[in-house]
Amino acid sequence: xxxxxxxxxxxxxxxxxxxxxxxxxxxxxxxxxxxxxxxxxxxxxxxxxxxxxxxxxxxxxxxxxxxxxxxxxxxxxxxxxxxxxxxxxxxxxxxxxxxxxxxxxxxxxxxxxxxxxxxxxxxxxxxxxxxxxxxxxxxxxxxxxxxxxxxxxxxxxxxxxxxxxxxxxxxxxxxxxxxxxxxxxxxxxxxxxxxxxxxxxxxxxxxxxxxxxxxxxxxxxxxxxxxxxxxxxxxxxxxxxxxxxxxxxxxxxxxxxxxxxxxxxxxxxxxxxxx
Amino acid sequence: xxxxxxxxxxxxxxxxxxxxxxxxxxxxxxxxxxxxxxxxxxxxxxxxxxxxxxxxxxxxxxxxxxxxxxxxxxxxxxxxxxxxxxxxxxxxxxxxxxxxxxxxxxxxxxxxxxxxxxxxxxxxxxxxxxxxxxxxxxxxxxxxxxxxxxxxxxxxxxxxxxxxxxxxxxxxxxxxxxxxxxxxxxxxxxxxxxxxxxxxxxxxxxxxxxxxxxxxxxxxxxxxxxxxxxxxxxxxxxxxxxxxxxxxxxxxxxxxxxxxxxxxxxxxxxxxxxxxxxxxxxxxxxxxxxxxxxxxxxxxxxxxxxxxxxxxxxxxxxxxxxxxxxxxxxxxxxxxxxxxxxxxxxxxxxxxxxxxxxxxxxxxxxxxxxxxxxxxxxxxxxxxxxxxxxxxxxxxxxxxxxxxxxxxxxxxxxxxxxxxxxxxxxxxxxxxxxxxxxxxx
Numbered sequence: 247x248x249x250x251x252x253x254x255x256x257x258x259x260x261x262x263x264x265x266x267x268x269x270x271x272x273x274x275x276x277x278x279x280x281x282x283x284x285x286x287x288x289x290x291x292x293x294x295x296x297x298x299x300x301x302x303x304x305x306x307x308x309x310x311x312x313x314x315x316x317x318x319x320x321x322x323x324x325x326x327x328x329x330x331x332x333x334x335x336x337x338x339x340x341x342x343x344x345x346x347x348x349x350x351x352x353x354x355x356x357x358x359x360x361x362x363x364x365x366x367x368x369x370x371x372x373x374x375x376x377x378x379x380x381x382x383x384x385x386x387x388x389x390x391x392x393x394x395x396x397x398x399x400x401x402x403x404x405x406x407x408x409x410x411x412x413x414x415x416x417x418x419x420x421x422x423x424x425x426x427x428x429x430x431x432x433x434x435x436x437x438x439x440x441x442x443x444x445x446x447x448x449x450x451x452x453x454x455x456x457x458x459x460x461x462x463x464x465x466x467x468x469x470x471x472x473x474x475x476x477x478x479x480x481x482x483x484x485x486x487x488x489x490x491x492x493x494x495x496x497x498x499x500x501x502x503x504x505x506x507x508x509x510x511x512x513x514x515x516x517x518x519x520x521x
Numbered sequence: 522x523x524x525x526x527x528x529x530x531x532x533x534x535x536x537x538x539x540x541x542x543x544x545x546x547x548x549x550x551x552x553x554x555x556x557x558x559x560x561x562x563x564x565x566x567x568x569x570x571x572x573x574x575x576x577x578x579x580x581x582x583x584x585x586x587x588x589x590x591x592x593x594x595x596x597x598x599x600x601x602x603x604x605x606x607x608x609x610x611x612x613x614x615x616x617x618x619x620x621x622x623x624x625x626x627x628x629x630x631x632x633x634x635x636x637x638x639x640x641x642x643x644x645x646x647x648x649x650x651x652x653x654x655x656x657x658x659x660x661x662x663x664x665x666x667x668x669x670x671x672x673x674x675x676x677x678x679x680x681x682x683x684x685x686x687x688x689x690x691x692x693x694x695x696x697x698x699x700x701x702x703x704x705x706x707x708x709x710x711x712x713x714x715x716x717x718x719x720x721x722x723x724x725x726x727x728x729x730x731x732x733x734x735x736x737x738x739x740x741x742x743x744x745x746x747x748x749x750x751x752x753x754x755x756x757x758x759x760x761x762x763x764x765x766x767x768x769x770x771x772x773x774x775x776x777x778x779x780x781x782x783x784x785x786x787x788x789x790x791x792x793x794x795x796x797x798x799x800x801x802x803x804x805x806x807x808x809x810x811x812x813x814x815x816x817x818x819x820x821x822x823x824x825x826x827x828x829x830x831x832x833x834x835x836x837x838x839x840x841x842x843x844x845x846x847x848x849x850x851x852x853x854x855x856x857x858x859x860x861x862x863x864x865x866x867x868x869x870x871x872x873x874x875x876x877x878x879x880x881x882x883x884x885x886x887x888x889x890x891x892x893x894x895x896x897x898x899x900x901x902x903x904x905x906x907x908x909x910x911x912x913x914x915x916x917x918x919x920x921x922x923x924x925x926x927x928x929x930x931x932x933x934x935x936x937x938x939x940x941x942x943x944x945x946x947x948x949x950x951x952x953x954x955x956x957x958x959x960x961x962x
Binding site: 361362364365366368370371374375376377378379381383447451 | 608613614615616857858859860883884886943946947949950953954
């Protein structure tokens with residue numbers, strides 16, 4: 247009984263003394279923090295994707311408060327978020343244009359020639375072996391290196407093809423460097439018309455291995471206004487400086503359905519469109 | 522008189538299946554209508570085209586010239602017209618530029634150089650230039666330009682020349698037949714190479730499962746002061762570093778070259794190409810290739826011209842009796858799987874191997890059970906299991922610390938792994954990632 251009492255009293259006493267010491271030290275050696283950093287950090291999305299170029303959201307918040315960066319540099323922030331942060335800091339909110347990733351390939355398993363591949367399920371590894379076992383040397387391999395790199399789950403691997411969901415994509419660019427075929431580009435989210443092909447081969451060669459390749463027939467070039475679609479070798483590309491309107495896809499009647507709307511492509515509405 | 526060869530660490534003993542083609546003499550392939558010469562056949566810089574579409578060329582004429590030191594020229598496999606310069610499936614699976622020659626049927630020689638009749642009196646520098654001009658590469662599989670190996674930088678002393686006739690890859694018998702039927706040319710090639718690097722002797726290493734080839738070489742070797750060394754059968758006996766160890770007892774340090782341990786290694790087929798270039802004044806436009814495998818009707822060894830389409834080569838061997846599951850260029854251990862028949866024979870195509878459906882299985886990779894068999898068989902004494910885990914977690918820096926770059930990709934670890942882990946592919950991948958990181962810096 248006595249022993250227990252001694253233990254309780256002495257532990258309590260030590261606790262009390264240490265508590266006072268900690269309290270004093272905490273006051274005396276307090277690190278001054280700018281509460282604005284914490285507040286901006288709360289207003290940021292907290293995805294830690296690194297898309298802004300800083301080491302994470304906390305680092306970016308510090309940079310914003312220190313006026314070394316603008317809130318709009320965060321690719322994940324919506325215009326509302328940017329406005330809230332700007333208001334809080336009393337700075338002017340800048341106009342921000344959302345950018346999204348586009349995987350320039352439409353060759354899913356149903357439309358392309360493929361060889362049996364039983365190796366490591368990673369594009370960057372598959373490309374070391376026989377170039378990735380896809381008939382087209384330039385197409386999406388579909389093992390999802392980009393999808394794994396996406397912190398927002400915006401890339402879906404559907405039937406051996408990486409498909410970006412523009413509404414989920416925030417434009418952090420984490421996927422761009424992972425693609426061994428360099429298929430991913432960042433474009434303005436406002437543009438919906440893209441050519442889902444990146445093969446520089448001749449049209450006939452492309453058609454042998456892929457039903458949805460761009461064969462540079464120029465139907466879309468003629469259907470649109472001048473300069474909206476540009477011809478680049480055996481490939482047509484959207485001119486992102488002067489983008490076409492969404493009705494171009496309907497008007498041009500792309501014979502291979504390589505010309506697609508990103509929103510419909512994501513919703514899988516082009517299945518079986520190929521002749 | 523032979524010194525007893527040393528046994529290198531590790532190695533495996535796969536079924537060699539050489540009986541399919543070992544007894545078949547080398548046959549000359551008939552002239553084809555078209556040859557497609559792949560532009561980049563060597564390690565190093567691709568050569569630069571010197572012909573254009575529509576040009577008439579003689580057999581042996583220069584098609585593309587070397588661009589720099591580590592690069593080799595290409596020559597026409599027959600006389601005819603350059604009918605196209607287009608892309609063709611390359612050995613890695615990706616399309617690469619190629620020159621298509623449509624034969625005119627006369628097969629008339631127009632070699633860019635004369636034979637050097639008395640090579641024993643010829644200055645070594647001139648012989649070395651001839652090897653470079655003839656476009657000789659390592660014909661065992663790597664395709665490394667031979668003249669580069671024969672040009673040790675100043676200060677590097679060479680005291681041993683080893684000719685690689687081990688042919689440890691299962692199925693392949695091209696070098697075996699070459700040593701048996703053209704023993705003299707192999708030995709002359711060895712003597713010429715020895716002269717180029719300032720030696721008067723050479724050693725030919727041959728695995729002792731080829732006693733007839735050893736006997737044939739020994740019958741002529743003495744006259745040229747060349748020694749034949751029988752080696753025990755152990756895959757990868759024919760890997761450069763393992764061969765050097767077996768014959769000289771010297772270990773090539775990680776990241777160093779054979780010349781750092783005073784050795785030069787050349788393949789026996791390359792030696793024949795060197796002899797052809799010097800004694801007969803002919804560029805490297807043909808090679809002996811084994812066409813084999815269970816689905817092949819008449820497996821055998823053919824002297825094929827560079828640029829022969831694989832499909833045509835298979836026709837020579839009587840076509841196929843059943844649908845193959847796999848087409849490999851090279852042997853089953855290190856050969857490169859192909860996804861089309863459009864590839865053509867290159868200077869380093871030692872074999873065309875078809876594997877039947879019942880000879881292969883589709884395995885799923887299972888977790889490592891840490892049995893250590895890969896560590897036991899690894900001839901480079903690295904830790905395949907650990908490196909594989911590092912790569913699986915994309916820790917390429919860790920893989921680099923574990924010396925993945927020392928891996929010679931012999932495939933012994935993948936061969937023994939009871940969990941069917943794609944170890945070799947992990948290492949290839951890691952090497953590519955490490956390389957691209959170095960390039961970015």
